[in-house]
Amino acid sequence: MTAKVLTVQSVERHKPNPERRLEIPDATLPGFYLVVQPSGAKSWAVRYRINGQPRKYTIGAYPLFDLGAARARAREALQMVALGRDPFVEKKAAAAAARVAEKDRVAHVATIYVDRHLKPNAKPGYAETAAALITNHVLPCWGERRIGDIGRADVVALVDSLTDKGMTTGANRVFATTRAMFNFALARGMIPTTPFLGLKPPLAETSRDRVLTDAEVRLVWKAAEAVGFPFGPMVQLLLLTGQRRDEVGKMVWPELDGLVWTIPAVRTKNSLEHVVPLSPQARAILDAAPRIVGAGFVFTRSGTAPAADYSAGKKRLDSAMLTIANKEAAQQGRDPKAVSMPPWRLHDLRRTCSSGMARLKVTPHVIEAVLNHRSGTISGVAAVYNRYAYLDEKRAALEMWAQHIARLAE
Structure with a gap:
């Protein structure tokens, strides 16, 4: 197919072929294509060669990416190829890194801890309370952070914030519950050590001795x-x-x-x-x-x-x-x-x-x-x-x- 300059109007006008997928090249940027599926769905892609091997790099769907945004992404990808980098490989690696990052987040570890440890092993009342302590006090501070990045200073800052709010024994319960979650992560090889080593609950507790007269x-x-x-x-x-x-x-x-x-x-x-x-x-x-x-x-x-x-x-x-x-x-x-x-x-x-x-x-x-x-x-x-x-x-x-x-x- 002879390449023509893609325009907003031409992108809209291109109709699907019920028999096969169409790839319409852009004369402005060689290697940049509009892809039209038999279903009528449209997307953008870049075709290039690196190390003698043909590659296809998918930019995304139309109209999520309009012509201007897609052409800019295509230009970036082709510039990477010119520098000896493979945009397809780097996109795949970035996606894998994102998946690993999700697995390492405190919020994800907390979900595993509740589902695989608390619910099967603890009594329902305790499991519910512990999950609530994590949800209400830990995840707002650490939920999106990598669990391996949490250090002793973070633990101290967390419990200090709780006691500053007036929590007493409740701060101790949050400390104990979070420490147990980190010990769980340590046992499963999610972290090499735990930031709770050597730390004690924030407040000393005395046994109640109140007896009614x-x-x-x-x-x-x-x-x-x-x-x-x-x-x-x-x-x-x-x-x-x-x-x-x-x-x-x-x-x-x-x-x-x-x-x-x-x-x-x-x-x-x-x-x-x-x-x-x-x-x-x-x-x-x-x-x-x-x-x-x-x-x-x-x-x-x-x-x-x-x-x-x-x-x-x-x-x-x-x-x-x-x-x-x-x-x-x-x-x-x-x-x-x-x-x-x-x-x-x-x-x-x-x-x-x-x-x-x-x-x-x-x-x-x-x-x-x-x-x-x-x-x-x-x-x-x-x-x-x-x-x-x-x-x-x-x-x-x-x-x-x-x-x-x-x-x-x-």
Whole structure:
């Protein structure tokens, strides 16, 4: 085909041949072609020879690249050929480098870490929390960077930014989760070392030792009655059983069987099934809970999900406690304005239950059995095979504790 100068109008006018692909040369720039497919799709290409071998370099589709842009790209490619460089090879190498760069990005490694490690190996709650920490705090800073380029100074800058925002234990959780992700990358050969070597979490943590007094236990019980279902009864069951917040909050009816509540291994912190004897007071709370048709969860509003708004529920509970305390202070002739409520957390109810049973002379190994601890006096092989060990002792301890709470609430 005799080359003619390609123009905007001629590019538009060229029609496809249903039988074969057309390549229309440009007289202005030899080697530059408009390619028209039988389908009608048009694109741009450059044909050249290098080291005696013919090559074709594809510029891109029309009209994504108009005539002017395509001709400029073609001229650059032919200039590279004149200098002994192969634009086809360099384009292929650049694409491969881009793919490698994508694999090396922190965001890509994070996806692999979540999908191949957290989801298969960690409990759903932990996996979800860890993924959220990475998504919310790590990826905005490092997501598009190569993981191998992250150094100790970057880690220090990240945790400093978190503590500057007021994060305390949360900053430690981000540090630990990110360190675990880098250790995962190290184990898989993605990085030669980890920038976390020798670094410690940003803040020292002290174990909480908050135990509610008997007067506070009484207020919690009465305030829970005032708050009502589902949060109030859930708090009462936390206090009566000493189990963890999510274990109680996400309780389902099939776990309950008369006098016992069996928490499956997938829902316990130590991944061991745990049998909890139910005191008469605990059974009364469960008997009074409304049964929503088709619902598996005990403490639920919708029937399809647990009532997990713990923060809002705790605020309502604290408010109810203060209201009750102020009213009683006025009745007793004390100044209601002088009443104060020291801060506490839902997990403190577990510690209060443990401490309360100890005050009632329950032996340490029974308390550990109630709390589903497998360290200290119950550990090793005995912990695995003693699924029903101390069942009677646990029942006696929890009923003694429940009676103590009942006396306080009178």
